[in-house]
Amino acid sequence: MEGSLSSAHLTVLKSIRKHIQYLDDEVAELDAGIRNIVQTQYREPWQLLQTLPGVDEIAAAGLIAEIGDDISAFGSRESLASWAGLCPGNNESAGKRKSGKTRKGNQSLRRLMCEISQAAVKTKSQFKGKHQSLTIRRGYKRSIIAIGHKMLRVIYCILTKLTPYKDPEIDYEALTVQRNAPRWLQMLQKYNYLPALTKE
Template sequence: MLIALHKNARASVLAQRFGITEQTVYKWKKREVFGDRSHTAHRLQTVLTPAQEVIVVHLRRTLMLPLDDLLAVTREFLSPDVSRSGLDRCLRRHGVGSLGALKLVSDIHGHSARGMIKSLIEGRPLHEILDGKGRLRASREALGEALSTEQFSADHRFVAGEIMQHIEQIEQRIQRMDEYLLQGLQAYKPQLNLLQTIPGIDRIGAAMLLVEISTDMTVFGSAERLASWVGICPGNNESAGKRKSGRIRRGNAWVRRLLCEFAQAAARTRCAFKAKFDSLAIRKGYKKSIIALDFHYTPKHASWLNMAEVEISVLSRQCLDRRMGSREFLRDEVDAWQQARNAQRRTIEWKFTRQDADEKLGRHYVS
């Protein structure tokens, strides 16, 4: 018996009526025609004309556009049907597939780059500008093409000179601020030197960190509490045995920024932090690995804590080698020994080098 079916009939009824699956019914309901479609893959146009390729390569070299931005520009003004993979093949074919390869100077504020820019502003000939190339890897031909003054007018030279003066003024102000900061921390020079023994921390970074957290660690109680105050502890959001978001909370943004800079610098050194970062970056990614390096503790067996053990040993031999009659007499003797020791400015001659510490005690540096 034939069953009259309307167009909105249930998929199960239609599938039973025609002996097909429900997925096939859903697929055919979305079609407007009943004929079979082609089985060949539908691909967008991946080949640009030679004139279009010239324009795309020129845009890549002059504007340094990423692939996605260049794809949007190409689809808007050149060819709306070009694919991303086809555009990428076109760029690779012309040798401009990587933006890193197009950068002639890694640091525009470096010594060589700054000297060439100043020479360009002063209006010197191109051959004199290229003489200040220094140790740049880029060839003279590539630099000459980039420094071509055909479209560099007097107005451009004036604006570039004003911008260069502004940059130098800001750099001079930053340098004066750094000098003033270090001058004010002369009394904490031992603490600054101790902080600089940690991989990734330089003199200015140690000074800024010392200003933020001070030298009195008793207010925090422990390294874990300090990390919690900064806001780099992993979150512990667990309910009914199910772990939820572990994102960090809001803490001291200034200290967290410093620790992130230290972690990024330490990840590029030859110490245990680099090995730890490389192992974490595979599973967690770059940003989470940086936060994981921030959340580290000072181990009990770290080599830099031997300084305290050495001083205690010297104190025992030089001051505590006899019986003290009272607590007040002991305190006076220790204070006198401490003042004499500081006046001598004695240093420790380490036999255990930094490289040996990284190799033998690397597992103690990062949690």
């Protein structure tokens, strides 16, 4: 900042800084309370949701708060997407698409899914490639809605089958080997299944 600050300016800035710190402390306390609840009452679905790209601890807790852990109440993936307001409208006549507006739905869940989608498209997952192809044809905002719709359908499957997410773009076997190969080699050498490797 350029210029001088008077004592009045400093007083106001100190007050603002204290208020920001107070809000940060309140948010941290609420986050801790949310984590405690989901870890004790919804541990399995909470952990499974975090296997999805773009979903962290708080986002997973938010999904459980909005959807619940009994996903069968929605009946189908389509019903869940419609309830969230992430099911695009279909108004087509004579081969011409007139409108693609999304329906009204749960605004909190829709907002959360948009945040998750924006985080997911930055990861090395199928959602990144899908987003890039959609953005060219439909623009950034509409592609984020489309990714949110796709991810919500995946969430429905995760909570229905209670299985972690596996991305088709990722070779999990190769990742496992990459992470564990040094340890495996050390153990094989330790028990004389492989000769010790010497550095030249």
